[in-house]
Amino acid sequence: MGQDTTQEAEASPIVVIDKVGKVFTGEDGEEKAALSDVSLSIRRGGIYGIIGLSGAGKSTLIRLINGIERATSGTVTVDGHRIGDLDARQLRVERRRIGMIFQQFNLMPSRTVFDNILFPLKDSDLGKDERRERVTHLLSLVGLDQKADAYPGELSGGQQQRVAIARALASNPKILLCDEATSALDPATTVSILHLLREVNRSLGVTVIIVTHQMSVVKEICDRVAVLDSGRLVEEGSVFSVFANPQAKLTRSFIATTSNIAKLGELVDGGDEDGDGVPDGEPLVRLKPGEKLVSIRYVHKGVFEPLIATVIRRFGVDINILLSDVEVVDGHPIGGTTGIWSGSEDGIRQAIAYLKDKDINVEVLR
Incomplete structure (x- = not known):
């Protein structure tokens, strides 16, 4: 019975946004x-x-989750509690269960790293030794x-964000909200922070909600994704399904920023960067008689066979690859x-x- 109850809790959504509007x-x-x-719903x-x-409403949405803003219409339910129904005291209690990190870190420059992380525990029920033990664990x-006695100004941007993550985890939250938390970081540091967030998720069981304008961040770490456009939800699903078969125009444009396949137009028709419908130049590909320009895309999970090698060997087809952008998302190519x-x-x-029989999307372009 206990195990079934635990499994049900893990499967249930921790955040439910229902027909929410904010004016x-x-x-x-x-x-x-x-x-x-x-x-x-967020699992x-x-x-x-x-x-x-x-301006799409991303930050507004997470401010509704932690009760900084109240919905004009609809309901926001967090871990079984309707945020709009909570009084001031109840909301303060609920917010202790929701950590948050920001783009600009928001550390206190006059306090050491240790004291920045300790600060959220000043009103907790933990004893002095327990608080210090908690901070030491989070530093690890x-x-x-080795940076406990350093000040924020002595740290790199990535190190400051690590302090902010530790501080957000000090009160042992169930949810960690990340509002553009990697936007001010260089690419290598961004990857290291995302790996840390994944480790926090796995080791502590914390639900992580990431607001971003970068599809590469979603692809690197997220299980599911919601796409907002001018305050409306235009697409939602598993990261794999959204990348494999995007439905909304905005989603397709986001994905194009992470893919070499976005350069396909230059191969076929010379490209159209200004969007006026007129090719910017001559096509880069000129086919000889009997040749075809073919695009293949992995759109379903479970395809791991060396398909191109098989096509060459079995059907006597020579393939000169011009563009390739195959990577692993959610454990699948x-x-x-x-x-x-x-x-x-x-x-x-x-x-x-x-x-096509192998569930590969095939398109003959020329």
Whole structure:
């Protein structure tokens, strides 16, 4: 019975957003909708991404989760508690269960690393020794054992964000909200912070919710993703399914920023960077008689066979790969290749049929 109860709790959502709207009123009395009819559920113990352009409502959404803002319509439920129904005291208690980190770190410059992490525990029920033990454990978790007596100004940006993560975890939260937490960091430091967040998620069981405008961040760490556009939810699903088969125009444009396949237009028609419908230059690919320009994409999980080698060997088709962007997302290959295929008409036809039978998306471009 105990094990079943634990499994049910892990499977249940920790955050439920139900038909939420948020309207802000400006000084001139004009109303502006930041969110409109947004509904989503966030699984307990997962890593959830919320992505969108500036002004899409991402930060507003997580401010509703921790009760900094109240929804104008709809409900926000966190771990079984409706945030809008809580009084001031109850909300303070709930916020202790929700940690948060920001783009600018928000550390206290006049306090040491140790004291920055200790600060959230000043009103806790823990004894003095227990508090210090907690801070020491968190310093070890974020890899800053040797920086306890340093000041924020003596640390790199990545180290400061590690301190911020440790401070956010001090009160032992169930949820960690990350608002553009890696936007001010260089690419290598960003990857190290994302790996740390994954380790926090796995070792402590904390649900991590990441707000970002970078699809590469979502691809690196998240299990599921929601895409916001002008305050509306336009797409939601597992990271693999969203990358493999994006439905919304905005999602496709985000994914294009992480993929070499975005350069496909230059191969086929010379590209159209200004979006005026007129090619910017001459096509980079000129086919000889009997050649075809073919794009293949992995769109389903479970495909691990050396398919291109099989096509070459079995069907006598030569493939000159021009673009390739295959990587692993959620433990499965995703992406695709584009190349010039040459061989007999029958061989190419059979090769295409073979790939489609393997759940590979095949498109003959020329």
